Amino acid sequence: MSVTEHAGAAPAQSAPADSVLRVEHVSKTFGAVVALRDVNLYVKPGEVLGLVGDNGAGKSTLCKIICGFHQPDSGRILVEGKEVHFRSVQDARRHGIDTVYQDLALVPQLPIYANLYLGREETLGGPLRLLARSRMRRVAEDYLRAIKVQVPSVNADVETLSGGQRQAVAVARATRSQVKVLLLDEPLAAMGARESALIIDLIKDLAAKGQSMIVIDHNYTHLFQLCDRLAILQEGVITFDRLVADTSLHELTEYMVSEYRRQVDTGRVERADGSGRH
Ligand SMILES: Nc1ncnc2c1ncn2[C@@H]1O[C@H](COP(=O)(O)OP(=O)(O)O)[C@@H](O)[C@H]1O
Ligand SMILES: [Mg+2]
DSSP, rough: OGGGGOOOOOOOOOOOTTEEEEEEEEEEEEEETEEEEEEEEEOOOEEEEEEEOTSSSEEEEEEEHHTSSSSSSSSEEETTTTOOOOOSHHHHHHEEEEEEEEEEEOOTTSSSHHHHHSSOOOOOTTTTTTHHHHHHHHHHHHHHHHTOOHHHHHBBBGGGGGGHHHHHHHHHHHSSSOSSEEEEEEETTTOOOHHHHHHHHHHHHHTTTTTTTEEEEEEEEHHHHSSOOOOOOEEEEEEEEEEEGGGGGGHHHHHHHHOOOOOOOOHHSSTTSSOOOO
8 A cells, every 4th residue: 555545543563672662552632632542652772763743743742741741641651661650851851761842941041051950950069059060061061062062152141042052952951961762842943044954963963873862843854864764643643654764755745745635625624725614
């Protein structure tokens, strides 16, 4: 069957035994809205998985469940083969799952180095628990240099940075400690070409170092550059899961267009010209 004929859930993929992350039969509703239905997903060590889907498909919800922000209604999550129950984002972080949110979660009024240490500041020891500022500054400088992120100074407040630099600091913050799986929810949203290139290079460098990642992005060209495998989420269901080597930009585009037509035909979305809905 060609993928363009496809209009249902992708056949259940059995996750490889060495998966670093497995999502099994996860469902989530918000009141009357079914955000996710029986979602199965896996990421292998060192693999970059691209997650594609229309607005409202459930991509961010899936990310937020994997990173402990939301709890699933049913289904389970396994990290390195062991079932986990994350009660919070911090809990997931302790298990090596970290996220760069769409809205970044940096503190604009604090310097770059302080943002890199947010929630895990180092102290000098002793009863006053004074912050080890110069050590944090030095480590922050070294780390940003090592991952080739250029900022004017680690003492500069985040609010003085461009969108691309902020995103780079957010990625740096997430990857500074050992991360088993890094989730990136639209890391290139609202970024210019030069800034996107900066972040793409950063993600590619992390991938080359063997960092497992899930990247959500609407730009298929970027995803084909970055990812090993692509999954499509539609109305809360994974409908496509394929190695980048076994698909093409053309096939993916055709698939999404045919799905859009199917939704127009069944009255689920309005045509771009506004006709077809009464
Ligand atoms: N906290 C929430 N409360 C209620 N509805 C939500 C919440 N988060 C997401 N939704 C709904 O769940 C669906 C999936 O949303 P989301 O995961 O943000 O999609 P995507 O990231 O693919 O655009 C949408 O219909 C959205 O309105
Ligand atoms: Mg989203």
